[in-house]
Amino acid sequence: EAQVTQNPRYLITVTGKKLTVTCSQNMNHEYMSWYRQDPGLGLRQIYYSMNVEVTDKGDVPEGYKVSRKEKRNFPLILESPSPNQTSLYFCASSLWQDNSPLHFGNGTRLTVT
């Protein structure tokens, strides 16, 4: 089944403790992206990747890192999480062809205390 898989679904951590949220897609998509979803602010793009070893900042990249060593994986890294990074995170992927839609993962709900 074609899908985008994020892990974990839920994560509670403490300020400053490094964490990684994984994202994997099995559709051979070139494009992958991370979003955070917050009430009243909608979806905001954190980072995106156009292909292996090619990444760039979205609208809210501060406090996050990403890597794209393989086409299928695009992990999101929080080196020193803070409470303002408490949010619902979505990974998405797409073919980069005209009118190809984004395919989303199930989301990761992160709480930083």
Place this chain on the structure above:
Amino acid sequence: AQRVTQPEKLLSVFKGAPVELKCNYSYSGSPELFWYVQYSRQRLQLLLRHISRESIKGFTADLNKGETSFHLKKPFAQEEDSAMYYCAPRRPGSGGSNYKLTFGKGTLLTVNP
């Protein structure tokens, strides 16, 4: 700067009433236009895209280039339409800021019985 505006954060209608969710964009050229939907506790998924000129679950969306709008409409709302709806334009082609995908802040539609 690219901007997407969904003016209504909340929209409440009764079952059987018409519904229109507004989306205005400020992109140069001819962006590709998408609507995504997020049902309660589920992942975002594509609802429809302009290029397909399709009707999905009774929803249609008309592009008005003069007003730079892509409003989502349904003549008779159903309770199962209750969800968060996001408008997402995308600039076609590759390169530069075309890879930054901006979503509107979303409209939460509630259809009351």
